[in-house]
Each structure stands twice: as structure tokens, then as C-alpha cells.
Amino acid sequence: xxxxxxxxxxxxxxxxxxxxxxxxxxxxxxxxxxxxxxxxxxxxxxxxxxxxxxxxxxxxxxxxxxxxxxxxxxxxxxxxxxxxxxxxxxxxxxxxxxxxxxxxxxxxxxxxxxxxxxxxxxxxxxxxxxxxxxxxxxxxxxxxxxxxxxxxxxxxxxxxxxxxxxxxxxxxxxxxxxxxxxxxxxxxxxxxxxxxxxxxxxxxxxxxxxxxxxxxxxxxxxxxxxxxxxxxxxxxxxxxxxxxxxxxxxxxxxxxxxxxxxxxxxxxxxxxxxxxxxxxxxxxxxxxxxxxxxxxxxxxxxxxxxxxxxxxxxxxxxxxxxxxxxxxxxxxxxxxxxxxxxxxxxxxxxxxxxxxxxxxxxxx
Numbered sequence: 052x053x054x055x056x057x058x059x060x061x062x063x064x065x066x067x068x069x070x071x072x073x074x075x076x077x078x079x080x081x082x083x084x085x086x087x088x089x090x091x092x093x094x095x096x097x098x099x100x101x102x103x104x105x106x107x108x109x110x111x112x113x114x115x116x117x118x119x120x121x122x123x124x125x126x127x128x129x130x131x132x133x134x135x136x137x138x139x140x141x142x143x144x145x146x147x148x149x150x151x152x153x154x155x156x157x158x159x160x161x162x163x164x165x166x167x168x169x170x171x172x173x174x175x176x177x178x179x180x181x182x183x184x185x186x187x188x189x190x191x192x193x194x195x196x197x198x199x200x201x202x203x204x205x206x207x208x209x210x211x212x213x214x215x216x217x218x219x220x221x222x223x224x225x226x227x228x229x230x231x232x233x234x235x236x237x238x239x240x241x242x243x244x245x246x247x248x249x250x251x252x253x254x255x256x257x258x259x260x261x262x263x264x265x266x267x268x269x270x271x272x273x274x275x276x277x278x279x280x281x282x283x284x285x286x287x288x289x290x291x292x293x294x295x296x297x298x299x300x301x302x303x304x305x306x307x308x309x310x311x312x313x314x315x316x317x318x319x320x321x322x323x324x325x326x327x328x329x330x331x332x333x334x335x336x337x338x339x340x341x342x343x344x345x346x347x348x349x350x351x352x353x354x355x356x357x358x359x360x361x362x363x364x365x366x367x368x369x370x371x372x373x374x375x376x377x378x379x380x381x382x383x384x385x386x387x388x389x390x391x392x393x394x395x396x397x398x399x400x401x402x403x404x405x406x407x408x409x410x411x412x413x414x415x
Contacts, residue, residue, distance in 0.1 A: 148193035176380035215369035245351030265301035
């Protein structure tokens, strides 16, 4: 634009110069009348040009400056808009703790490149899942110390599973007070909410809110018959970190409650499931208090669920948790179930793990 304006000014100057040359030629021709007329006209044009030139140049300069300003403004606003779009996308993606389905073999090819023995083993394990187990996609789960709980709860909600039978018979919201007043478990005040180390007398109120949220959400999801609607609601719920962590702490407490109940049964010489005998045989979890202090309080903070914890989780929620352990490919431990022998025909959910620390959700 600036170049075109400069060209126009130069053309006008060239015309004036041409007219002056014409006047000079006429002067040498000897025609006085024509000479006088051309001289007056040339002087008039010259005067008019001197008057108009300043205004034209000022207008041109103003127009060029305005165009430059708007161009810079456009570039600035474009950069800011791009930054905000990227920020919102990153924020949404960071908060979405269970991602959308991706092709299983494509995910494997992206994650396990190279020719190391472990990479080759993982590729074979993923091919086994794809071709033999009919698993076509995978949903990546946020890698933190809650991911096992997250993977299990997401599938319970997305499948619309109903409450465990024992939860239908009891008001789980009242369980924190029951442990304290009916069973004298005042040590529950040392319960830790993930990174929160100690909450003291406040623990009952916080636990009650967590368990109440779990009950409300579970009731809502189990009442939705439309699969796609449940999926949309799961995406919303599992994008809210605050609500998520309350749900996971509720699951931890449900596990603690079940351990305490079975421990009381064991003291009265009742037959208890073998997985709890294994749990209480460890020095670090010989009773509910030591189980909470040495294991459960660390979940969500410094570690995730161990295998024995997965057994207790499946037992407490009355689901059969099938886990494909890819690093155990070509061994009898490649596919395991928690618990190994469910007491009833419990619904089945599936997980996959590459290291027994982080879990993802396979999609059949």
C-alpha cells in the first residue's frame, strides 16, 4: 500500500516536470501569447502543488502509520488468541484424567520403538492383546498414585454397574462414625487424605463428605441406561480433579472398612477369605491400624495400590478385576484376576499395565 502511494506522488511530480519542459519549448518558439499563458498556468500549478503537497504527504504518512498500527495490532491479537487457545487446550487435556480411545497397535508403536529386549517384549504383548484377546483400543489414564483406583472407578461408572450387595444393605455415609463409636477405632483420626498427612478430629467430616459423594455419583451413574450419556458424564467428572480425589479417598476408606470388618470376624474365629489371611500375615499389616498407617495412607501420595490391595479393592467393590500384565508376557502371570476366586458372579472389568505401577483401560 505504501509503495502504491509513493508511486502516485512520483507520477504527479513527473507530470508537473513535463509541463514545465513544455513551457520552456514554447518559450523558445517565440510565441509570446502562448508563452504567457503557459507561464501563468505553470506558476499556478506550481503554487497549487506546493500548497497541496504538504497535505498529501501528511495524509499519506497518516494512512501508512495507521496501516502499520493495525497490522501490528492484528499480529498481537492473533498471538494472544493463539496463546489462550493453547493454554485452554493444555489445561483441559491436563485435567482430563482418562483420555479418549486410541488404536492399540498405534499406541504401542508410538510408545515402544527400538530393538531393546523390553521393547520387543512389549510389542509382542500388545499384538497378543490385539489379535488374540480382541482388544482394539486403549484409554490412557493419568499417571499418578491414584491411577489404579481411577481406572477401576471409571469403568464402574461408564458401565453403569450397580452398588455391591453389602452397600445396598448399609448406609455407607455413616460408616466413619460406625468405626469410631461401634467398634472403638479412634485411631481412624490418623487417616491421611493422599498428600494430606494428618487431619485429626476433622477426619470424620471429611470422610463423610467423600463417602457421600461416592454414593451420590454411583447412584446417578447406575441409574443412567444410555451408554453414550454415561460416557459424556464420565468425561465431565474425570476432568474435575477435586471431585476425583474425594472419590478415590472414599474408595480407600471403603477398603479400610472391609479390612476392619474381616479382622473382627477373624477375632471371633469365623472363616475369612484367604486374601485377608495373607494380608494379616504381613508384619506391616497385621491389623487394620497397621494396614492404614503403613500402606493405605501412602496411596495417592507416595505410592499406588500393591497387588494385595487390588485384591481388597475387588472384594470391597464386588467386581472381578482382570489385569493384563504386559511385562509378564509368555508367563502364567500375564493375565491375573483380583480376587482370583470371586465369591459370586461379580461383573468383570479389565486393566492393562506395563509395570504393575501404572494402569490403562483396554477397550474390547
